[in-house]
Amino acid sequence: MRQFPLETLRVAPGRLVEWRLRSPDARQAPDGGPGSARRASSNQDKHFTSAEQSRGSDDQVASWVAVTFELSGPLDRTALEAALLAFVRRHEVLRCAFQRLAGDLSCASYPPENLALDTAELGEFTTTEAVRSFLADRFRATIDTLGWPLFTMGAVVRDASSTVYLAFDHIVCDGVSMPNVVHDIARAYTAALDGREPELPPTGSYLDFADTQRRRFLALTAEDAGLDHWRAYTERAGAFFPPFPLDLGVEPGRMYPIVNEACTLLDAAGAAAFDQVCRDAGGKPFMGVMAALARSLREAGGPEVYRALMPVSERGDGPWRHAVGWFVNTMPIEFPVTPGTDLPELMAHVKAAFTEMIRHVDVPFVRAWELLAPEHFAAPAWPYPVNFFSYIDMRRCPGADHHEVWRPTTHVWSSRANGACLWFQRDDEGLHMNVIHVDTPQARRTMTGLEQILSRTVLEISGTVVARRPSVSTLATLGTLRQQAGVAPVGAAR
Template identity: 55%
Template sequence: MLQVSVEDVEFAPGHIFEWQMVSAKRSLSEKPAQQLQTTTYNQAKHFAVAQGARSANDMISAYVAGTFEIPGVLDRSALESALLYFVRRHEVLRCTFQQLAGDLSCDILEPDDVKLELIDRGSADSAAELRAFLHEFFQKVDTLSWPLILMGAVIRDESTTVYFACDHLVTDGLSTPIAVNDIATAYAAFSRGHQPVLPEAGSYLTFSREQRRRSGSMGVEDSRLDHWKAFMARGGAFFPPFPLDLGVEPGCMYPTVNDAGMLLAADEVEALEARCRAADGRLFMGLLAAVGVSLRKEGGPDVYRGVMPVSERGRGSYAHTMGWFINTMPIEFSVAEGKSFAEIMGNVRAAFDEMQRHADVPFVKAWHLLAPVEYTTIRYWPYAVNFFSYLDFRKSPGSRNHAVWKAREHIWASRSNGICFWFHRNDAGLYMNSIFVDTPQARHTKAALGRTLTRTLETMARSGTF
């Protein structure tokens, strides 16, 4: 799987169809209130931000989307069955959300309570027209409106592009390969007259209840917050700032640039991974070390401070579940000049191990308890925050077919006040997708950092030095 802007993909033109999920019930609010279900802290915060933004007429469009290819002549009935199977399989996609009594709750439509309606969207006569359609269509996903997933296909005589987009309320970066695998696998089965056979999809609502049970009573004096408190004391802030100049004004939001490119080819990644293992580390630790060293080389500090998403799926049934299974945790380590590869790798490993010991503290809970009062109700992070994310798509469901399916993930946001990096690995190599503010200084900073990071990674892979 490749994470790339949908506007940078060369899709062949074709005829566009949408399958819209609708409720077979008379109303989306027929069940009594006592049957409403718990939501996660991420969902509650995300929904509240969307409500606040709409009230202030300050909406930011964003989506998490996916596309993949089906070769040959399409069995349209089998694809419709596969899409319906998919939304019935994952309860979070069938949830409706209500803000009641100060918190967010949800109701679940039963699998048989949803159906799909086919909409003919006409033809796209060029690749550019199709890219523009998909980008605009994906933006129709709305946190405050149901359904929270949009799906369709671009059908040609020789192939079909399946597309879908979700609101973050019901998805994360690892949900996209799950969706691709579910739909593609179900389509292959239905087209042969068989029923799909897939691993159990766990309940995101069960995960929500477990999270609330573990953390509901947490107060500001809880010892589980000690990691966050120490991080804040050393760095002086709850949100670690991105250390390089992006040319932004405090409190302002800007249009974004979304680009992606390869950092290392597959053989270079394998060489780097071997260096990391020899230093008793893992590839993502080496990548994180390289980011910290590169920031320092570009004028940043001797200590890397940032936040990084941590998957909460584990190895059970949640590994095949659509949902927002992501916590965000702080991490810091020294990248001082003169330290060896082994020393910095040791710093990263120790910092990661320490972070993992406290990873059961939900980010939103820590935010509300520990951040300055003026930051507890803000809609967006207050300034450019230092953010690091890494995914190895080779370990996701269906990865052996990603190249055949031409599986892609598309993440986008219309405005920002900073820069975010999503590093990802597939069979072809190591890539970086970044979304950053569209200012002259940010373009310069990102380009310079990208060059330094690439050189640093190449040197690490070649000689085990920085």
């Protein structure tokens, strides 16, 4: 399972059918009476507030997370509709509505038994390009943080197979939710075909998780010992947010259109060798990827201390493992990248930094931001380009043993940005990278150079000679721009 731009999805043409969650009667409020509304999480509150602040501005903040997967054979629409409705009923966050109560963001859910689906026939699409273009436009038009529902569902239907797609506002999900989406719907669809109830593991409600977390940290102050790690980091770094260490050619306070690209860094054999080298060096594969990136940034002109924000899953192995929601905290990590340091020593630095980071992972990032960097908190985006690193091993996700059949893919999109974000995914086919960065001439040059250095670095660490694959994505428009600028596209075969 990989993450790459929707515009490069290999989807066969077909007839598009969409299902939209039907809003209950306008006179009926979400579930429960007085006091039943729960507090939104810190992530959700900040996301919702940013959407409110940017609405109507030139730099409107918008984003979505999408997933696709395959169903073989002629589509049984009744079975798929049953699976989709069961999925929405299973995950409470998908049927909740947000509202301001005394300035605070709260949410309450509609009763599952009152929900239904409306079907829309969107027409026949005869080319892959037409399908991809339509879906990208459709997601941008229908996913609205301030609207309801906060997701859309559909399928590209063909005689012998169908591609199911779902797109969500970030406020109701994270990247690790996407494998759960595929697992739940695909399992429920198979069960519906067999005329039985799906056998799915129990799951908790993100609304309960969010409410508990939010109330726990309401009384936190800037002097609280729980923020010692953030304060010490900020003092050493000189700033709350770790800046992206290379030039992207951005102006302060300005947002830009994005470039969304992806490539395969290592194929299956190369990734397996890389994983083993990392373990032999005393670390885990994700630590090796971070070490490789830190070394690459240093070679490209970055500092001798690697600093980044790293999303950390809050799911654990309990009731949240199979849930849909935004179970992500974001933490600062830092370690030295001294020239000449060998891999075991660098890995030891990464491991020590990660261990120290995890000791302080409880305090929500947004709450720390509000208390320790209040001068930036009111803004709808981070104040400048921030160094951001994410890694997911898709082989450990629920349903991973069926990914070869379901062929799931994940896609992220954002309307504007002021920096760069890097996501790494490990699956059975190798190690992959998806990058979203600002669309400036300097950023294109910088990110092209970084990807080339990183590609060489992971190959050197793995100790393998692997033929590089072309990038999964270099959008046609970007390719044209780069040709005009005389710059090779990120991920080009070499």
